[in-house]
Amino acid sequence: MSEVKYSKEHEWIKIEGDVGTVGITQHATEMLGDIVFVELPDVGSSVEKDGNAGVVESTKAASDVYTPISGEITESNQAIVDDPGKINSDPENEAWFFKLKIKDSNELDSLMNKEEYDKFAKESGN
Amino acid sequence: MGTEVNMEIKKTSLNKLHETNKAKFVEFAGYEMPIQYSAGIIEEHKFTRSHSGIFDVSHMGQLFIYGDDNLTDDLEKIFPLDLKNLKLNSSKYSFLMNDDAKVYDDLIITKIEGGFLIILNAACKDNDFKILSSLLNDKYKMVLDNTRSLIAIQGPKSVEILNTILSNVSDLTFMSGNWFMYKDQKLFVTRSGYTGEDGFEISIENNFAEEFTKRLLDNGAKLIGLGARDTLRLEAGLCLYGHELDINKSPIEANLKWAISKERLIKGGFIGFDNIVNQINSGTNQIRVGIKPEGRLIAREKTKVFNKNDEVIGEVTSGTFGPSVNGPIAMGFVNKEFSKKETKIFLEVRGKKHPASICGLPFYKKSYVKGVN
Numbered sequence: 001m002s003e004v005k006y007s008k009e010h011e012w013i014k015i016e017g018d019v020g021t022v023g024i025t026q027h028a029t030e031m032l033g034d035i036v037f038v039e040l041p042d043v044g045s046s047v048e049k050d051g052n053a054g055v056v057e058s059t060k061a062a063s064d065v066y067t068p069i070s071g072e073i074t075e076s077n078q079a080i081v082d083d084p085g086k087i088n089s090d091p092e093n094e095a096w097f098f099k100l101k102i103k104d105s106n107e108l109d110s111l112m113n114k115e116e117y118d119k120f121a122k123e124s125g126n
Numbered sequence: 127m128g129t130e131v132n133m134e135i136k137k138t139s140l141n142k143l144h145e146t147n148k149a150k151f152v153e154f155a156g157y158e159m160p161i162q163y164s165a166g167i168i169e170e171h172k173f174t175r176s177h178s179g180i181f182d183v184s185h186m187g188q189l190f191i192y193g194d195d196n197l198t199d200d201l202e203k204i205f206p207l208d209l210k211n212l213k214l215n216s217s218k219y220s221f222l223m224n225d226d227a228k229v230y231d232d233l234i235i236t237k238i239e240g241g242f243l244i245i246l247n248a249a250c251k252d253n254d255f256k257i258l259s260s261l262l263n264d265k266y267k268m269v270l271d272n273t274r275s276l277i278a279i280q281g282p283k284s285v286e287i288l289n290t291i292l293s294n295v296s297d298l299t300f301m302s303g304n305w306f307m308y309k310d311q312k313l314f315v316t317r318s319g320y321t322g323e324d325g326f327e328i329s330i331e332n333n334f335a336e337e338f339t340k341r342l343l344d345n346g347a348k349l350i351g352l353g354a355r356d357t358l359r360l361e362a363g364l365c366l367y368g369h370e371l372d373i374n375k376s377p378i379e380a381n382l383k384w385a386i387s388k389e390r391l392i393k394g395g396f397i398g399f400d401n402i403v404n405q406i407n408s409g410t411n412q413i414r415v416g417i418k419p420e421g422r423l424i425a426r427e428k429t430k431v432f433n434k435n436d437e438v439i440g441e442v443t444s445g446t447f448g449p450s451v452n453g454p455i456a457m458g459f460v461n462k463e464f465s466k467k468e469t470k471i472f473l474e475v476r477g478k479k480h481p482a483s484i485c486g487l488p489f490y491k492k493s494y495v496k497g498v499n
Contacts (some may be wrong), residue, residue, distance in 0.1 A: 059449075
């Protein structure tokens with residue numbers, strides 16, 4: 001069983017047991033435009049909820065990536081580093097950013113479900 | 127709030143057409159301009175390189191100055207060009223400078239029947255007008271014409287496309303122009319551009335701009351936003367005012383000596399001459415260079431440049447991803463002793479230093495030249 005939740009910074013997290021897989025949403029990629037560079041957190045590093053966990057750059061500008069919850073990075077997706085265009089083509093599946101070991105599952109409560117996020121994204125416009 | 131100026135954003139005659147083509151708009155120099163359309167910057171860039179892209183550059187200033195030989199003399203006191211020998215309908219790239227040879231604006235000046243046409247940057251045009259009026263003592267009729275739009279068409283298919291609408295436009299050579307008739311409208315067309323591609327810029331009365339652009343679209347050209355305009359010009363190694371040129375930089379520092387007439391460098395008599403000569407003779411501290419980051423890292427404007435001893439030696443003025451070279455590219459200013467090609471440098475991005483090297487410009491060069499010159 002897995003569950004997907006969303007942050008106000010337009011990240012998604014798929015939860016499977018105590019492992020979370022994090023990426024950015026389709027809506028985020030539409031706002032960013034063509035992504036040409038990505039920097040991911042180091043495996044083994046700890047990240048804090050809403051803290052910095054990478055960078056994406058489009059042809060236009062650089063944007064920070066935040067982690068929706070705290071944890072220890074267990075894996076990062078080299079495929080999107082080698083071909084950042086994948087983030088535009090399949091942001092919510094193949095182009096995940098990193099996996100982390102969830103530190104405190106209570107943090108998940110502050111995140112939105114799909115329906116709430118879609119409404120949020122629509123209302124926040126850009 | 128009686129002193130408050132009208133801050134309403136200006137729109138070009140093609141604004142509706144941009145909207146219909148799903149443009150994402152940004153504010154640029156007081157205008158609502160398309161940064162990209164639904165295709166996105168990379169596809170728009172590549173389409174321009176392989177086919178033909180249409181750019182709305184109507185925000186730029188079209189300054190017509192009318193006068194006789196006295197005007198030519200007076201303009202030679204301002205611009206470092208040999209205007210007396212400039213042929214009718216020929217264009218030159220130049221600068222409006224202050225006494226220290228620092229640049230108010232870079233521009234294209236074309237000799238037309240009865241005077242000159244000067245194309246100015248949008249953000250500078252009003253100030254340029256004031257400076258020029260004052261330098262010319264209001265002796266000549268000057269019109270910063272906002273009744274005309276300016277449309278650029280760039281890329282290898284542009285000549286064929288434009289020729290179906292304006293016959294014989296293919297006769298124009300690079301950096302020259304002429305009047306053409308479209309219906310009962312007089313269009314001034316120059317063969318020039320800002321992408322490193324063959325192309326044209328078309329000055330057309332506002333009321334006809336949209337229908338004319340639609341004709342270009344019907345013939346296979348596509349609308350391209352300012353985002354791709356920037357990646358295209360950076361790949362072509364061309365300066366952008368506010369980045370590689372500004373009021374703190376001279377054409378010599380910007381490595382644009384080629385644009386100053388050799389004749390005028392000997393004779394002088396233009397604003398900024400002393401400092402230009404000075405800088406040519408004794409060199410400048412810094413100079414504009416191309417910068418190639420290693421890997422995929424993008425170094426944006428204001429990125430600090432270091433040498434291997436960790437000393438700051440310069441700054442990036444433009445940096446992006448070049449779709450045609452398929453990698454990051456940048457331009458910047460570095461201390462002269464580090465300006466040699468292949469000099470190893472470091473770029474500080476998000477607190478870390480990343481290796482890069484000085485490289486020649488342009489980053490992208492057309493592999494063929496087609497009958498123009």
